[in-house]
Each structure stands twice: as C-alpha cells, then as structure tokens.
Amino acid sequence: MEGRLEDAIRTIPDFPKPGIQFKDINPLFADPVAYKEAIDRISQLYEPSTYDRIGAFDARGFLFGAAMSYATGKPLFLLRKRGKLPYETVVQEYSLEYGTAALEAQADAVRHGERVLLVDDVLATGGTMRAGCDLVERLGGTITGCATLIELDGLGGRERLSGYETKSILHYE
Numbered sequence: 481m482e483g484r485l486e487d488a489i490r491t492i493p494d495f496p497k498p499g500i501q502f503k504d505i506n507p508l509f510a511d512p513v514a515y516k517e518a519i520d521r522i523s524q525l526y527e528p529s530t531y532d533r534i535g536a537f538d539a540r541g542f543l544f545g546a547a548m549s550y551a552t553g554k555p556l557f558l559l560r561k562r563g564k565l566p567y568e569t570v571v572q573e574y575s576l577e578y579g580t581a582a583l584e585a586q587a588d589a590v591r592h593g594e595r596v597l598l599v600d601d602v603l604a605t606g607g608t609m610r611a612g613c614d615l616v617e618r619l620g621g622t623i624t625g626c627a628t629l630i631e632l633d634g635l636g637g638r639e640r641l642s643g644y645e646t647k648s649i650l651h652y653e
C-alpha cells in the first residue's frame with residue numbers, strides 16, 4: 481500500500497535535544513504490515529549473493545538486521561555500544577559533535593575475507609556507519625555496502641562513507 485511505510489515514521493522535533501528532528505520508528509513496529517514492507521524493501525537493497533554476513537547496529541539496527549537475517553538466511557553479528565559484549569572484542573572509537581563514542585564487536589564476528597552488509601535504522605552524519613566499516617575491515621572483512629531504512633540528506637553521511645556503497649529506502653531533508 482503506497483505511503484504506508486512513510487506514514488509509520490513519526491518525526492519528533494527537538495528530541496533528544498534542541499535542533500534534532502528525531503525519526504521515531506516505534507509506530508512502524510506497531511504496524512506489522514508496514515514493518516514487513518520495511519523488511520522486504522531493506523532486504524531487497526542488496527542481492528544476498530553479494531554478501532556473506534549482516535552486521536547490525538545497537539540498538540534499533542538490531543530490529544532490521546535480525547529480521548533480514550531471518551528473511552535471507554544470512555548470519556548476523558552485532559555492533560554494540562562499548563562494554564555490552566562478552567568474550568574477546570575489538571573496539572572502534574569515533575567522533576561525535578561533542579566528544580567520542582565507541583562501537584564494539586566480538587573478535588570472531590567476521591571471518592577473514594568475508595563480505596559484510598551493514599544495517600541500521602537511520603543514516604545521519606555517518607559516524608556510526610563509518611565506524612562499523614572500519615571495525616569490519618580491522619576484523620579482516622570487506623564491506624559490500626551500507627543499508628538504512630532512513631537517510632537524512634544534508635548531514636554529510638553519504639560523504640563520510642565515500643568509497644562505500646550506501647543505499648536507503650526513505651530520504652528526508
């Protein structure tokens with residue numbers, strides 16, 4: 481149904497701080513038809529034969545990556561905020577507008593030479609996705625591409641990911 485997916489995304493001004501137009505995807509999860517459409521469409525962005533493994537970002541990326549793994553039969557691994565994962569890990573720090581953040585993956589999450597598709601809900605400045613690319617490459621993998629449900633155009637995400645293929649379903653200013 482045309483527009484159902486778009487209608488299931490709610491923009492909340494000034495959350496979590498002034499000036500941010502927060503894309504609230506909770507209504508999407510409350511509408512199984514729209515959620516299914518989102519999973520079908522994000523799964524179709526990349527042909528499954530072009531990647532070996534899906535990497536999903538903490539936390540809303542998990543809700544897409546897990547369903548894509550189920551739909552495509554591809555193995556899944558998690559890119560988590562620092563300090564959440566047991567076992568041996570690799571940490572990638574990246575800069576935010578103020579300060580730094582860090583992503584962490586288990587050291588055996590990606591095998592040498594594997595092709596990885598990275599998945600998240602929103603691409604904004606691209607810092608999170610770029611850190612994911614760096615982490616996968618440090619683990620010996622290669623990036624097939626980056627897939628997001630939503631891309632916020634004009635925040636520089638696509639530029640920060642130059643050299644990597646980036647595809648999104650919905651674009652907002």
Ligand code: AMP
Pocket residue numbers: 500501502503504537538539540600601602603604605606607608609632637
């Ligand atoms: P960035 O690293 O700036 O590309 O930000 C992307 C990450 O932050 C994703 O994991 C999103 O979940 C979250 N994010 C950033 N901006 C927004 C926004 N306007 N609405 C919802 N989530 C956002």
